[in-house]
Amino acid sequence: MRSLRKHPLRVAVTAALAGALAVTASGAPAAAGAHRHPAFTLSVHFTNDMESALLGVAGDGTDEGSITDGGANPYGSASRTKTLVDQLRKEATTGKPARGQAGRRGEITLSGGDNFLAGPEFSASLERGVPFYDAIAVDEIGYDASIIGNHEFDFGPEVFGQFVESFGGSLDFVSANLDFSGEPVLDAYVDDGTIVSSKVLRTAGQRIGVIGLTTPELPAISSPRDVAVSGDLAGIANGLTEDLQRRGIDKVILVSHLQDIDNELALVPQLSGVDAVVGAGGGEILAGPADRLIPGDTAERGFPLYADDATGRSIPVVTTTGDYKYVGRLVLNFDRRGDVIGIDERRTGPVRVSGVGPDAVAGDPRVRAEVEKPVAEHLEELAETVVAASEVPLDGVRNEVRSRETNLGDLVADSLRWAGRQRAAEYGVTPPRVAIQNGGGIRNDSVLPAGDITALNTYEIAPFSNFVSVVPEVPRATLRQLLERGVAASPNAAGAFMQVSGLEFTYDTTRTAQVVEEGTSTIVTPGERVRDVVLDDGTVVVSEGTVVEGPPVSLATNDFSARGGDGYPFGDLPFTPVGTTYQQALEGYLGEGLSGTVTAERYPVGGTGRITAVG
Structure with a gap:
């Protein structure tokens, strides 16, 4: 997730850069007065x-x-x-x-x-x-x-x-x-x-x-x-x-x-x-x-x-x-x-x-x-510090979180939405109604057995320096295309596959997959796979493949995704990092949001049906 670490400035530098690159040889050019003795x-x-x-x-x-x-x-x-x-x-x-x-x-x-x-x-x-x-x-x-x-x-x-x-x-x-x-x-x-x-x-x-x-x-x-x-x-x-x-x-x-x-x-x-x-x-x-x-x-x-x-x-x-x-x-x-x-x-x-x-x-x-x-x-203490206990095994296997809903994927996505809501007032943003977490950012590549979850486990699951960010106004058509990016490679596994919170959606792998321009998040071919999207409060966003008109949706994600990582087509939508890493969000949600217990009822093996593939 730190692959987007470089951010060329969005200022008028193109012409200047062309001139500068013409003189970037490692050998020093002849300097005026170079024959003089240095003082x-x-x-x-x-x-x-x-x-x-x-x-x-x-x-x-x-x-x-x-x-x-x-x-x-x-x-x-x-x-x-x-x-x-x-x-x-x-x-x-x-x-x-x-x-x-x-x-x-x-x-x-x-x-x-x-x-x-x-x-x-x-x-x-x-x-x-x-x-x-x-x-x-x-x-x-x-x-x-x-x-x-x-x-x-x-x-x-x-x-x-x-x-x-x-x-x-x-x-x-x-x-x-x-x-x-x-x-x-x-x-x-x-x-x-x-x-x-x-x-x-x-x-x-x-x-x-x-x-x-x-x-x-x-x-x-x-x-x-x-x-x-x-x-x-x-x-x-x-x-x-x-x-x-x-x-x-x-x-x-x-x-x-x-x-x-x-x-x-x-x-x-x-x-x-x-x-x-x-x-x-x-x-x-x-x-x-x-x-x-x-x-x-x-x-x-x-x-x-x-x-x-x-x-x-x-x-x-x-x-x-x-x-x-x-x-x-x-x-x-x-x-x-x-x-x-x-x-x-x-x-x-x-x-x-x-x-x-x-x-x-x-x-x-x-x-x-x-x-x-x-x-x-x-670091040794982190490995010994228990932050929560889980009643069920939590699936973070690489190809699982990159291809289908898993209970660990649900947990991480829920932690982003929880952290975004916790910090929304401080940062002056709309509390997020939904959240998305790219599967490629869940990195433990294992099933955590039922039992204790340590602080070090949370770093193994969420190791990158990526920060919870709130995108306060995501148009419904954009939300649909974000979900399309997540399932564009399905049924194959891909880091862009997203785990979600605050909504349920269905998609059809027989329909047209979204295509973005290589190396960017610019949509070349809009996706048509996402058929239905319903928010947790019952709001219908997409019905039978058609976006239902309505107000935009506030969304929490990580700053890597908000900047277009994995080709997520946020475009130029403004977003606000809220001073919390996704690891901190996960640890805080486990201890405070869930009061230290991951229940089988809330996070059953296989997930709760948030993501359903048809066709």
Whole structure:
């Protein structure tokens, strides 16, 4: 369900992108004045999209030797990142300058945002409260500033406010195109200078301006509620650059969380005065032939990429993939006027975070003790925490939930409708009357036996960072075509097959199946399989294949589906994420909505007849 993670901006970038892509070779273009000796060398170290991968990742299983620090996963982790960043800082600023670098050298360390992500690891922070484990890790690594990404808002403004609170003012959060005045918890951090539009950092006697931008698609992919978002990225960035230059700051780094590095490349031709761009949110792997990667990772393009700005200057554009797997390093050489005259190509690139191999680093003991150990123990506790008991086996077998109604499918769909109704007033949306859950999002691929259901079971069933979302006004004809998408592949199994709540419907596999344009949710051939749709209150929506005229229907689903995942034809219908993951909805519904008991009467084996195939 995270396959729709990239969201190219819906702004006028097509022409700019075409020009930018013409200059994205990994080798640096000849820079004007490159023959001059540098007066200052700046090492920009950065990570992005760490997304609560505090305990590291496994790679593809390639064994490069024993793990240096006893961690279960050989790559990544917050503790190893801390060690590696400390080493890179020391290398960048002490000892004899490397050939081609200036005698005066400085360093800054930046986070590109998405510092945490919904999942079992972050649930440890939610249970602990302030300070969050993810914040402790970020604080120990010692970033100079963090840009604000989209996942910061996944649980709503209050949880992001708690994350900010965790630092006690030691870290500034940067975004120039967000207006927090509608959210008092966050606006207070604007007032005290913790959330800023730009930040001036000082290193080796030099001042470095840092400008932050957040994706304009934030309202559609997260839960910012009343945080307003501006799409005038170039205008805002250029205005701040001019202000920095008036203050005598001639070195400017833009860090933009735009969800796809091509969006950064498309933005650069509209900019003036920015010396380098650090992108985030897309997860691309940029690397050169000599860069060591984690086994299983493959470089998509070189590091850095380049695009010409509005004045014709060639601007380096960089990013890394997330999960604490790499520390990005961009080494810039400036002349006395503050112009970039080149990069140190030998020391520019991704540096992998590894506990094995010739580049192995041991995890920082304090981060291991204060962050990784308690988070690992929390995961163990999830496996032992009973949230409900079921009187019947619950069918989540892959091909079952992707081809027919099952009682676990009914349970998950009901949990979306329940959570949508619970949070509707807070987010100002119409309480949903129905809900749909794509079968591909139910992932345990097993029959849970009658008996205890643990918290870890709920993550196994609903593992993705997808949020319950309410589509307040779904026209009846659209609801019919949504159901058509669910049964388009029938009788074959498909991830788009939907489990439903709040309605019953019948479909005929002998009739015309819906067809959508490949890779989109645009309907090419409307479906004619859905014959009857009746809401739980008796309202008839479709009768004998004909849509019955009437008011639209409020619907709950997950944000993956609401954005058109699995080809669901929502079109441009607005939707609102309500600050709850579908895993949290499931766990909450089991414990609170069902008072801890899944009864055989309510969820019989085979379901309750919500979905009936005929023909």
